[in-house]
Amino acid sequence: MKAIVVRHPGGPEVLEYTDVPTPTVKPGWSLIKVKGFGINHSEIFTRQGQSPDVQFPRILGIEVVGEVAESTDDNLRVGQKVIFIMGEMGRAFDGGYAEYVLLPNHQIYPVQTTLDWPILAAIPETYYTAFGIFRSLQVRPNERVLIRGASSGVGIAVMRLIKSIDYDVQIVGTTRSEAKVQLLQEVGFNEVIVTGNDLPANIGEFDKIVDLIGPLTLRDSLKHLVEFGIVSSTCQLGGQWTLDEFDPITDIPNNRYLTGFYSGDVSQYKIQQMLDFIQLHPLNLSPDKVFTLSEISQAHKYLENSQNLGKIVVML
Structure with a gap:
């Protein structure tokens, strides 16, 4: 699969678009086909080496929206629309800057929504x-x-x-x-x-x-x-x-x-509550700018230089 690998801390140029093995499903984990994700300041900090517990090489990405490709959990059916945020994704284990990502079942949140993928990718x-x-x-x-x-x-x-x-x-x-x-x-x-x-x-x-x-x-x-x-x-x-x-x-x-609000406190109920509110209220959810996976370094530069006005997303 295609993925973005960071082999050592540095500027946007260390975001390497390359081929890596597609992860193999293991007990307690599921393989998610990535549809899109947002770019976050914390990923810039990690890329720069400011997350001391992160070991390189690493695939970054703390959030993802996509579909279940393969699962060890009977409650996660193939093709189901899911969201994953936080939970040491992109830090302790590889994250969403890839075509597929292997994630722990207990932090994968199935969602019910009619929102289009680019809009959903701007949300998590x-x-x-x-x-x-x-x-x-x-x-x-x-x-x-x-x-x-x-x-x-x-x-x-x-x-x-x-x-x-x-x-x-x-x-x-x-x-x-x-x-x-x-x-x-x-x-x-x-x-x-x-x-x-x-x-x-x-x-x-x-x-x-x-x-x-x-x-x-x-x-x-x-x-x-x-x-x-x-x-x-x-x-x-x-x-x-x-x-x-x-x-x-x-x-x-x-x-x-x-x-304050700590976004690491996540539950399926809270995510669905948010999506239900969004669908019931008039909101412009369009991302500021959309990049492809191979354009990740450009996306980081765009965010790092404060050029954005709203969310930056990557769509696969």
Whole structure:
């Protein structure tokens, strides 16, 4: 089969499009025919050697949509439409950057959906994370919501999920690129602000803040929250993974709430709940750009250079 193999850490050029043996099914695992997958920042980090537990050579890819090709589980029938996300895929074992992928049965999630493959490929990791954030925010009518890292796939997905519930909510997005302001307004943001790690002093306060930059900007986000407001810190687009010497008593202002969403907490029920919500609400799920498997290095460059406005997917 064709696959993308990374033999050692490095830039996009280490993503080698090559022939490898198709995996052989073993007890407790199933072979999935890959239809498509999204490209994620965490895969860039792994490719660069920033995931210390990952051993090379490795086929990357933390998510996939496809069909069961062969299974050792009687509940997974051949041809069944499935989703797989996280669970050390692409890290501890080979991931979805391939025509076929061997996956542990207990983390393969059969789904019922009429969505086309390119649309479904744009959903798993991005929309599962965005849907978790969306639910944790408990958005109410007439609220003011800030999304930091608005041009990311998750940022746009959260905005679209909030807009889909038809509340009169003002959604403000942040970006580091002046060139993305008009584009973000066109996809649905009510206001867009160009800013760095610190928000402008005159930006005011927000009922809810989605901080996708992560630990790098979390303390600053908490300063701009109304009383009884919620900050959801999920993703680490700022490149900083942890927040040192964080004191919840002094760093979280009184009567404000801090939460997050860990996309590794997955179940078939939660995935189907997300898909059912998406199919019942008016959402534009089209990916920002679609690549082929042989164009993986271009896809990484596109994401790494922040050229995207939404999800980047690869279709086979």
